[in-house]
Every structure is written in structure tokens, then in C-alpha cells.
Amino acid sequence: MDAVNIFLAEKGIYMLTVILFFLGMFGMAVCGNYMKKLICMNIMQVAVIFFFLCLGEKDGGTIPVAMEGAAGADDYVNPLPHALMLTAIVVSLGTSGVGLALLMRIKEKFGSIEEEDIIEKEKGEEADEQHDYQ
Template identity: 70%
Template structure:
């Protein structure tokens, strides 16, 4: 029984950890009240997927994919494609974080807070002002 668990953890344990990380991220985005924390959780979630791809590309006796005399067969080197894909994904995640941070700055400027509860209260206030006074968009 112990050997079974050991082999499972050795083979698939890392995927369980990335799954845990992913669920933590998704749960954080849903549960957190602070928008900054939501953004951080979003990043955690993206990192989990990057780990997932890197684990896919991992192969234990493999080395770097460079043409050398000792590296001949496909089993000798690691497939570089998942790493290449993840470089793109990292860039995308950088872009998303950048947009998110600049949106947060604007929200902070306009509402004076980045807590969701406070913002909902202000929004209610704004709607009431709109109904009484002139129409704004």
C-alpha cells in the first residue's frame, strides 16, 4: 500500500500540487473582498498553469535541447515546446497584470477604495444621486 502511494506521489504528486495551487487561485479570486488580493490570486492561478506545462515537459534523464555529440536520440533531450509556450503565457500574464494594476489605479482614483463592499455602497449612492439629479453617464 505504501509503495503504491509512493509511486503515485512520485509520478503524479506534482500534478496534485499544481491542482491545489490552481484551486487556491480560483477560490481566492471568488472569495477575496479586496481587489488587489483578487489580482494576486489571479496571478497564482496563472502560475499554476505554467507549472502544469513545465511538469509536462519534464523528463528525468533528458538534457537541454542543444545539438551536441552526446545528444542524439529524442529521449536524450527535453522537448522545448512547452517551455516556449509558457514564455508566451508568461508574457500574456504580465500584460493582464499590467492592465489590471492600471485599472485598479483608476478605480482607486474614482472611488477612493478598492474594497468591494465599500465600492458597492458608493455605487448605490451614485445611482440615487443620478435618479434625483440630472442624468449622467
């Protein structure tokens, strides 16, 4: 039992984030709805952010602000991953924004955001075009 506990304490959180990451990717692969795909993409990005944050965490560490009683680097959590993830959050916000804007255009044009409908419409259009050329 101890071995399991130690394993979970050491690596459990990483396992969870990796599961979350691939859950997001799985969702992007199997969901037929573009909105759901976009949400799954966000889940995947959040998993990466968690992963970084776990990396900076440390037993008994406190916030990285100079204070009395905390002598060296060992007493503080690593602030760098947090700083990096601030940037990554902004990037993922931008990606979601562009994705949503594209979705609006797709909905306008194809009248649906279901993959099946769109593929059918696309095929129909191609046939139309060929008809046009002949």
C-alpha cells in the same frame, strides 16, 4: 507505501499544480480586496505555467541543445511547452499591467479598492442619478 510513492512520483506534481490553480480561483472568489484578487489571479496563472512545464519534463532528459552523447529525442526534455510558456508569461504580465492600471483608476474614482466600499458607493451613485432625473 510503494504505491503511494509511485503515485506521488507520477502524479503528485500535477495534483499540486491543480491545487494551486484552484487555490488562486478560490482566492479570487473570496478576497474582498481588489489587489488581493489580482494577486490570486497571478497565482492561478502561475499554476497553469507550472502545469505546462511539468508536461515537458522527462526522466534523465537534458537541455534541448545538440550535444555529444545525446542521441535521440529521448535524451532531451521537450522544449515546446517552455517556448509556449514564455508567451504565456508575457500575456500574464500584460494582464497584470492592465489590471493594475484599472485598479489605479478605481482607487482614484472610488477612493478605495475594497469591494464592499465600492459596491456601497455604486449604490449611492445610482440613487443620486435617479434623484437627478426626477
